[in-house]
Amino acid sequence: MNDLEDRIANALNAHVDHELGARRPAPPFTPPIRERRRSPWVLPLTAAACVAAIVGGTVAASRLLAKHDDAPGTHHTTVASPTPVPTVRVSDARIAVPRGWAVRKAAAPQRGWGWCIVPTGAAAHACTVSLLRISGAPAEVAQSFDVDSPGVIGDPPQFVCGDVSAPRTETYAVRSFGGQPAQWRRWDAHCARTGHSLRIEQWSDASVPTWVMSGSSVDGGGAMSTVMAYVAKHSELRVTTGPARAMDRGVIRAVHPTATGVRIELDRTVLVRSLGTIRDANPDPATYEYVVPRAIWSGAHVKVGQRIRLWTDGRTVQKLEPDVPTSS
Amino acid sequence: MVVGVEPRLTRPVLEPPGQAMFDVLYREQWWPMLRLATGLVDTVGAAEDVVQDAFVALYRNWSSLRDSAAAVGYLRTSVVNGSRSALRRRITARRHLHAVVEPPVEGADASSVLAAEHQIVVQALAGLGRRQREVLVLRYLAGLPDPDIAEATGLSEAGVRSAASRGLAALRTILKEES
Numbered sequence: 001m002n003d004l005e006d007r008i009a010n011a012l013n014a015h016v017d018h019e020l021g022a023r024r025p026a027p028p029f030t031p032p033i034r035e036r037r038r039s040p041w042v043l044p045l046t047a048a049a050c051v052a053a054i055v056g057g058t059v060a061a062s063r064l065l066a067k068h069d070d071a072p073g074t075h076h077t078t079v080a081s082p083t084p085v086p087t088v089r090v091s092d093a094r095i096a097v098p099r100g101w102a103v104r105k106a107a108a109p110q111r112g113w114g115w116c117i118v119p120t121g122a123a124a125h126a127c128t129v130s131l132l133r134i135s136g137a138p139a140e141v142a143q144s145f146d147v148d149s150p151g152v153i154g155d156p157p158q159f160v161c162g163d164v165s166a167p168r169t170e171t172y173a174v175r176s177f178g179g180q181p182a183q184w185r186r187w188d189a190h191c192a193r194t195g196h197s198l199r200i201e202q203w204s205d206a207s208v209p210t211w212v213m214s215g216s217s218v219d220g221g222g223a224m225s226t227v228m229a230y231v232a233k234h235s236e237l238r239v240t241t242g243p244a245r246a247m248d249r250g251v252i253r254a255v256h257p258t259a260t261g262v263r264i265e266l267d268r269t270v271l272v273r274s275l276g277t278i279r280d281a282n283p284d285p286a287t288y289e290y291v292v293p294r295a296i297w298s299g300a301h302v303k304v305g306q307r308i309r310l311w312t313d314g315r316t317v318q319k320l321e322p323d324v325p326t327s328s
Numbered sequence: 329m330v331v332g333v334e335p336r337l338t339r340p341v342l343e344p345p346g347q348a349m350f351d352v353l354y355r356e357q358w359w360p361m362l363r364l365a366t367g368l369v370d371t372v373g374a375a376e377d378v379v380q381d382a383f384v385a386l387y388r389n390w391s392s393l394r395d396s397a398a399a400v401g402y403l404r405t406s407v408v409n410g411s412r413s414a415l416r417r418r419i420t421a422r423r424h425l426h427a428v429v430e431p432p433v434e435g436a437d438a439s440s441v442l443a444a445e446h447q448i449v450v451q452a453l454a455g456l457g458r459r460q461r462e463v464l465v466l467r468y469l470a471g472l473p474d475p476d477i478a479e480a481t482g483l484s485e486a487g488v489r490s491a492a493s494r495g496l497a498a499l500r501t502i503l504k505e506e507s
Contacts, residue, residue: 004496004499004500004503005468005496007445007449007503008449008453008464008468008496008499009468009469009471010446010449011445011446011447011448011449011450011453012367012449012450012453012465012468012469013469014443014446015366015367015446015450016363016366016367016469019366019372020362020363020366020372023359024359025355025359026354026355026358026359027358029351029354029383029387173373173377174377175373175376176376184373229373
């Protein structure tokens with residue numbers, strides 16, 4: 001190799017080393033199980049990620065309402081990677097934050113369940129990135145939290161542009177959050193009238209307990225995104241306590257009677273709201289089973305082929321309803 | 329795409345011998361493929377997606393492969409093709425998102441900054457045409473010989489040599505101007 005070729009090889013390797021860090025083992029590979037059955041959903045996930053969206057309103061990226069009292073506690077050092085990353089224990093997870101950032105219990109009353117990731121020394125009310133843990137308790141299930149929505153719980157944040165809603169685009173991908181598969185979303189809205197833009201970003205691991213990390217930023221967001229990516233990459237979420245997701249959405253493909261109710265096969269869909277329309281993305285070729293007690297099944301009045309939302313305690317469905325999404 | 333412990337209706341696609349070979353290949357090749365994809369696309373997240381899709385495609389087509397060596401070539405081709413698609417989609421998305429796209433921000437965890445010399449070269453590489461950039465990344469990052477690069481990119485070996493030569497010439501000019 002001549003000098004130029006050496007420079008290229010060195011630069012490329014340094015760039016990749018810089019981006020990826022030390023070598024890590026491959027994540028678990030789950031093989032594709034079942035081919036998708038509906039042709040409209042054969043479209044790749046990324047096509048859905050290009051769709052654009054709408055909504056209006058102001059502020060608040062996250063409506064993170066949690067009810068956990070656990071405060072950040074003991075500092076630990078992970079040993080999984082060659083370069084130890086300092087972590088903070090938060091409930092049953094270990095959360096890693098970049099240098100100069102800290103995890104603290106959310107101060108505002110409505111954030112009583114959660115935590116905030118903020119720059120060290122930030123004002124008491126500051127909450128750059130919110131962290132929420134949902135255990136699947138009945139009170140949480142009753143609120144019908146939705147991992148496909150910004151903020152997950154409560155009304156989604158809005159971005160008012162004069163007297164109308166600002167167009168909002170939504171980007172979706174599956175990423176790893178603390179070692180768990182998670183839904184990653186970013187909503188971007190821009191108000192041409194005011195020149196301001198709003199970015200909301202959210203990572204949600206929908207297993208039980210559910211962890212949701214979200215943040216919002218007006219006329220910015222790069223630093224927030226970087227912090228969230230760091231937290232997602234270096235944190236360690238607990239091992240799932242139940243085999244089923246805390247919340248799911250999809251089309252019922254089959255119903256099998258059991259002694260205590262039914263067992264349903266759910267073809268999962270991911271909701272992507274775009275430019276005033278709502279689309280289902282179906283990136284996952286697998287079908288999922290849920291156990292539904294008889295009382296819940298008979299009260300839901302749903303049938304095969306219908307799209308539903310359901311909530312579980314990690315094992316059994318606690319609530320099930322037809323899914324009639326709104327554009328917000 | 330989703331990796332989890334949920335109650336899937338498991339229906340293995342591969343027979344046990346094929347499954348074992350696939351598992352070994354996955355463990356051994358995931359990291360090299362991720363490095364290659366990271367050299368070809370602009371974010372680690374996109375690279376991870378490209379690699380995951382490549383392995384899923386390999387899994388589905390395992391029975392049609394000649395041997396495990398062919399599997400590595402298949403993966404490499406998938407990663408190159410997937411990276412092209414990812415970049416194409418990114419460009420399309422950016423056109424529609426022009427109002428809200430932000431300039432890249434230095435990572436909060438960037439304890440070590442990429443050396444200026446390396447940045448200059450990487451940026452110069454990014455300015456090359458797709459074909460030239462792919463060939464140079466495969467040659468100097470993955471260390472592949474021209475026949476393997478030809479297989480991965482769909483070019484002829486002569487085409488690979490030509491793209492490499494023109495890419496190097498363009499880089500030499502750019503870097504000379506930079507200095």
